[in-house]
Every structure is written in structure tokens, then in C-alpha cells.
Amino acid sequence: MDQAASALLVDLEQRGMLDEVLVLMMGEMGRTPRINKNSGRDHWPDVFSLLVAGGGLTRGQVPGSSSRHSETPLERPVHYHEILATLYHQLGIDHHRAFLRRPEQARPYHARVRTRG
Template identity: 40%
Template sequence: DHVMAALLDDLEERGLLENTLVLTLAEFGRTPTINGSLGRDHFGTAWSVSLSGCGIKGGSVYGKTDKDGQTVAEGEIGAGEVFATIYQALGIDHQKDYHLGARPVPLTNPGIKPVAEVLA
């Protein structure tokens, strides 16, 4: 998408990209096939996340779907791993309990790890 490319180019030209994390994601994707109403339905089976900027290895790709885009063929992860990756890129310890008053608030569940393959 040329608009996203323009944003990333502008941030880089201004020296801001190394300190900025740009991400696009949603809780579901869209079906890889057109439905009977000539549209696409919600599709939680395989979806994409785009991360660019600070802490991210440019040009990296993690995971893939089958040839029809119907199922994850390699590198299936969940929201916990996505958020652990975001926190790691931003330099935030996702394994630490933060506190809201006296209540501990974990950022991710125990055992969740970031996707090291996309981290710089």
C-alpha cells in the first residue's frame, strides 16, 4: 500500500522510524474467497499483522498459509505472542507484572514468548 510506504519513508527521512513502532492488525482477517454476496466474511483462521520501525527487522516475514490461504501452514501464533513481540520491540518487559494500585497486572500469560525471527 503506497500510503503506508509513504508514512514509513517520511518517518525514516525525519529520523523518527527507529523510535516509532507502526503496526496494523485486527482480531480477524477476511476470507480468501469471495462469498455469494460478492464480498468477504470474517475469517479468524489465518490473519496478518504488519510491524515496522523500532525493534523490528525490516523485510522479515514469519509464518505462512497453505496455497489457498485457508489455514496456517507454518508459524502459527496467537495474540499473546503478537503482543509479546510488540512489547519486546518497544523495550517493555512483557514478563514483568505491572501494578495498578496493589493489583499485579501481567502483560502476557506465563510462558508466552515474542517472535524472535522478526525482532532486530
């Protein structure tokens, strides 16, 4: 996955398309920091990784952090509503209208997000 993602981003950059294409890689959850009794890992919604690149977003950001073993968020936890709101914002979709159930939770994730213009 890492080589494919890297190749995609390099290709988009070389073609001058990275600011126009928004790449998002994430799952719906993380995995427990510790191995369970069956030598596996269980669902862990508190901490997970994602990659967001291109689409006119400010580069070089690493929002938030987690504890040493990725058990809990430590700094600037990001809710999935914020991820969706940012994607909608970058696509020109009114993120306040997109979240009909709880519009107060929909907001662009970061003040430095560049808008289209």
C-alpha cells in the same frame, strides 16, 4: 492504504525516526478465502495479514506462510499473543507481567528481535 503506509515509512526513515517509532497495521481477523452466498466474505480468524515496521525490529522478515488460497497457516503460525509480547518487549514492558491470564503464552516472537540498550 498502501500509499499512505509507504509514505509514512519513507518519511520516518528519512527523518531518522524509524528505529524509534513502531508501526503496526493489522485487523482483528482475516476474511474467508471464498466469496459467500451473499457475495461477501465472512470472518476468518485462522489467517490474516499484518505489517510491523520500525521500532528497532530486525528488518526484512516475513514470518510464516499460508496455503495457496490463504485458508490455513502452513509455516510458523504466529499467535496474536506473540505479536503483543513483541510490542511490549520493544516498548520495555515486561511481557510476562502484561499477560496475567496466561503468561506462558507471552514471549517475544522471534529470537532475532533487537532489544533496546
